[in-house]
Amino acid sequence: MSEILRKQFLRHVAQTSPAPQLIEVARAEGVFFYTPEGKPYYDLVSGVSVNNVGHANPVVVEAVQRQAADYMHIMVYGEMVERPQVEFARRLAEALPEPLDTVYFLNSGAEAVEGALKLAKRYTHRTEMISMRRAYHGSTHGAMSMMGQPEGEEWKCAFRPLLPDTKAIEFNSFADLEQITERTACVLCEPVQGEAGVRVPAEGYLQALRKRCDEVGALLIFDEIQVGMGRAGEMFAMKKYGVTPDIVCLAKALGGGMPLGAFISSQEIMSTLTHDPVLGHITTFGGHPVCCAAGLAAMKFLQDNKVVEDVERKGALYEELLADHPAVKEIRRSGLLLAVELGEASKLYRLIDLFIAEGILSDWFLYCDTAFRISPPLVITDAEIKDSVRIIKKCLDRL
Ligand SMILES: Cc1ncc(COP(=O)(O)O)c(C=O)c1O
Known part of the structure; x- marks a missing residue:
């Protein structure tokens, strides 16, 4: 991102937190969005449960x-x-x-x-x-x-x-x-x-x-x-x-x-x-x-496309693949909305930074800053679930 754009964003676009994520978006497709440099991010937030049908459907x-x-x-x-x-x-x-x-x-x-x-x-x-x-x-x-x-x-x-x-x-x-x-x-x-x-x-x-x-x-x-x-x-x-x-x-x-x-x-x-x-x-x-x-x-x-019919199975797949990691204390879930509990806010903040470096967008919850969110577009494929879990686990290993 250019330094000028970053400064103008911070100066003229009203801020509501001292720590915005500050990732510039150039385009988005399916479960990914991309920076102008072409770096892909898995979108595991979906604009907070908005992009159920995937980006640029x-x-x-x-x-x-x-x-x-x-x-x-x-x-x-x-x-x-x-x-x-x-x-x-x-x-x-x-x-x-x-x-x-x-x-x-x-x-x-x-x-x-x-x-x-x-x-x-x-x-x-x-x-x-x-x-x-x-x-x-x-x-x-x-x-x-x-x-x-x-x-x-x-x-x-x-x-x-x-x-x-x-x-x-x-x-x-x-x-x-x-x-x-x-x-x-x-x-x-x-x-x-x-x-x-x-x-x-x-x-x-x-x-x-x-x-x-x-x-x-x-x-x-x-x-x-x-x-x-x-x-x-x-x-x-x-x-x-x-x-x-x-x-x-x-x-x-x-x-x-x-x-x-x-x-x-x-x-x-x-x-x-x-x-x-x-x-x-x-x-x-x-x-x-x-x-x-x-x-x-x-x-x-x-x-x-009977997308909703597959949501429960996809959510369960995320749960199954993540449950055995020692850093994961509990997973709370409804369909493809998961809270992965780490038990400590300081760990979660570190994890979110590691995620950003590795190309994963996640977030904590307004009233719960000890768990991270997984709420991808509902069209996410099994291969994308497995690959995003591979990256998540790599980051969890470094906590
Ligand atoms: C359960 C629930 N209700 C209401 C809202 C508010 O929606 P909006 O931000 O579109 O006003 C949100 C937003 O996060 C929400 O999660």
């Missing part, structure tokens, strides 16, 4: 180019009939369990969460909103209020006051479900907690959560922003765990690499946004036709 590229040439933005959300939006909404509704058949498209995950929270308050006429400890739902004020960090911890504390009438319960604690009451508008839950370091639900937990919400009339919202669109080994994680929420939030891989989010509910619940007041939720760019065309092409690609 030709069907997505073609859909983007075609739609950009036909038309881009015309009018704010919900006024015009735009074919990519309609077709994508129909395909999502067909793949989701009933009654999740009405899709509100937005630009990002945090926006999908904001919309879902507002919808739950509007539908139930209640105000209390419950989240899970160590949840991550986005960085806007509402989503941040639902981060589920204990009071006083730095992220939330620095931005107070946040939303009132929110509280957090412990994910997987059956006892804590008692805190959901007739006052509760909604419970927001990732069926698999991503940034907590891949925490899967305990046997029967999501069923018990569903039952408790039904008992007290609270809406259950699943945040499948990180684990939806095939990552967990089913198109939607709710199918894997056999629990249907009242609202589901999607984003990240939803747009096939383009910015797209959505909250999806039943027609009955969603229709409350049309009256008292009208225009209960507004977005200019949400459901942008180019993003919907990309997302539609990506979902069709996953379905036509």
Whole structure:
């Protein structure tokens, strides 16, 4: 990378950490991205669970180019009939369990969460909103209020006051479900907690959560922003765990690499946004036709090529190949989302540097800096899994 470009990046592109990864990207294809000097990197992050269909997937590229040439933005959300939006909404509704058949498209995950929270308050006429400890739902004020960090911890504390009438319960604690009451508008839950370091639900937990919400009339919202669109080994994680929420939030891989989010509910619940007041939720760019065309092409690609059907086996292959290394203390996994636990943050930071030198992009988790992430494009081949494990083990040997 040229020194001038590096300096301009640090000077003019807003930074949120003192240690950006600072790798210049020239192009990307499949499970790799390349620097201008031609150095390949295995992308084991996928832009944080975005690039499920692989980089520069030709069907997505073609859909983007075609739609950009036909038309881009015309009018704010919900006024015009735009074919990519309609077709994508129909395909999502067909793949989701009933009654999740009405899709509100937005630009990002945090926006999908904001919309879902507002919808739950509007539908139930209640105000209390419950989240899970160590949840991550986005960085806007509402989503941040639902981060589920204990009071006083730095992220939330620095931005107070946040939303009132929110509280957090412990994910997987059956006892804590008692805190959901007739006052509760909604419970927001990732069926698999991503940034907590891949925490899967305990046997029967999501069923018990569903039952408790039904008992007290609270809406259950699943945040499948990180684990939806095939990552967990089913198109939607709710199918894997056999629990249907009242609202589901999607984003990240939803747009096939383009910015797209959505909250999806039943027609009955969603229709409350049309009256008292009208225009209960507004977005200019949400459901942008180019993003919907990309997302539609990506979902069709996953379905036509039965990509999701192979995700569980590929995840298990990574697990099997890494489990015997002495530096690996534990592997937590759902489909092709793995947290490889080393037990020590200092080891992990050293490892990430070794990875970068050897051409592997990985990362830690927001609430877990003792484990590294493996979440490659779902199209990764067995040969690429084995080769990336060879490099990972070479780096682990040097710890
Ligand atoms: C589970 C989950 N929800 C919400 C978000 C926020 O999505 P976005 O960054 O698109 O706002 C993320 C992002 O990492 C996430 O992992």
